[in-house]
Amino acid sequence: MQTSTRDSGAASVGRVRSYLSNMGPSWVAGAIAAGPATMGSLITGGGAFDYALFWVVVLSAVAGAFAQYLAMRLGVLTERGIVGVVADRLGDTWAWLLVLDVVVAAGVAQLLIMKTVASVSATVTGVDSRVWGVVWAVVLAAGLATRGYRFLETVAKLLVSVVVVAFVASLFVVPIDASAAVGGLVPSLPSGSALVAAGILGGAVHITLITMHSYTMRARGWTADDYDLATFDVVASMLVAFGIYSVAIYLVTASVLTSGDLSTVEAAQALGPFAGRFAEWLFLFGLLGAAVSTLGGNTIVPPFLLADKLGWGTTVEDDRYRGLLVAAALLSAPGAFIGGPVLSQLALVLAIGTVGTPFAIAVVLYLLNSPAVPESNSAVANLAGLALLVVSGALAANFVREQVAAGLGPLSGAILVFAVVLGLATVGVFGKYVRREGAFA
Template structure:
């Protein structure tokens, strides 16, 4: 049987009931994808351009599924964490570049996500957001460093499912123009919509999601024999759950919101007078669940890659990893004290993550076509992977161009430098692959 046939029929092995009971690792990635940064992009798109960008929302779920499928293949077929695989097959310098890429993108994101969680908590309870920031940092410390991955996976599945239900309920409460929504499935980019379209896609195809997947599968003890289950896990979490989440939020925003400058919290507040208090509270509860699930999932990513690079274990059974996890959880607390408008900061977070994503996708594709895996990629998987690489590269270029267009200051300069380093690394990696293929031929 060909590799392509194996890929297409992997989910046929085993029963759906068994797969639903056992799925999990990709839901942690889905919990990060279904977060406040993605929500901000969806709200901006729907409020600013109506239903016209629905096709981008659907495309983002498909693209995110492909990216996670490739990451899943690398983790299962190599049997190791992505940093270790990079170091073994490309060398230590390449591994350090990948670690730096992940830590910068996830570290900056952690602060802004914490600010969002604290702001939502304050809106719902009336308690100061800074106090919530400290409280959530302690909850992360006790929960993740104390209980480890299985608690995170359980919470991710519960919260993502609850968030999807909340936003689907919101979309049922508001009045959706079905005809206009169908028209939005026709690809078109209204004037001024390119950046927000890039933000929607960037939320689904992100470096943190790609790099963490091999470690979450290791934590579950999955091997190549679990290929069918792992494939089902990716499809259920990214294509179905994340896809429904994205479409529901977008439809709510496109149906009743008209201010593209609304924040995520502001959108929930605005739903009260235009769609009723039930829609407002459903949306606010969904936002809170999404922010919390993203915060928990993002917390484990830097400790995973740093511990792997240093040769430590990547579970709480290793005290050094546990200490890393605890430190990163506590370091997220200052996010609640950061000033400024969270929407703009979420866009910056998405920009940094998107800039770092093409290199990660390139690394995964290189390794999936090398001796690092027991079964190289099929033609179909390679074509899909190159498509995702081109999409993520275009998004990165758009974000960098936007930053630089406003003048190269300290912030835009840092984004530009980050992009240049990773761009050079990606070109060098492509050149290395081409030379090796030419030599082999």
């Protein structure tokens, strides 16, 4: 019996080691989630609202992991890209709507992420940010077109780990108000916090992360036989690594900063207790690392979905897909020419992405409860998925309401139209589900 227990323990340790060495796809999603937009939202939230939004931070890690778990289930159980499954089960119109949703959300984010990369590069080197925008776009196009997904995955894991360590180190030397932090776990939305709250949640539960997962797993060749490895991958990257990243940044900034209207220099003060007079530089390099990994990960998402819808391959072996990658990379260069403060714009980008996320969640839930999947969702998973849909929808609605209340302009008007179209589409998905179930009743 003792030998059997020892053998079982050794087998478990061996399995964990194997999982650790083979995990990867969810880390690309984690690299996007742990990017400068999320960092900007966390810093703004901590500086402007102290610990009041801590509950959103914790919720974002749990919700992000669960959203990736649902996306993982769909990918490994169908062994196909999400767009192809949507086209088969819902029709071409719905598939194109999903592609459009992703292209808009990821495209807007791409421009602001490039602006971040170029701005930080300019601060570090003294070279004009517009020059850096062109340089990074060319480097990105060349890297993705020649080396492909596995290179991106390796860079993502490395950069996420470095950024996490930097902020965790600060967490140990910053005086955290434990009682205030615990109080921040009670849900509340202070006046003016809807944008920031939507940005924080949007960093983890985002349409690009949900839709890309089936394609990154296909790039690794994962099938239903890799279900346990894929689950471990999600937990390690989104729940553990991203969760620690989010909590550490938020607690540090809520303890140190006193303003949510931050410049890069002011945000660097979050690392002051750890890095002393080098705080600004450490923050800048951390922000640059997060931005570069996010830029690469975000670039591949629209080409994945568009190539799938057009019936093309989704690897660099297909020249048409490679062309989409190059185009997406080069089209990010104009982001370096956008004016205005970086961090506040990043929070807006994530909030816009949050508007498109409920539709993606509804589509995934529909497909997971359809004949497309040989093993349907459990009742608990469905209820948790619906709760995720309600929470993300409520934060998105709050954000849209706040934008409209501030006065309709070109941007707020576009956000309102985007929200209405996708809101109706989300209702339509549930209507199709009810009709389908009624037909089989």
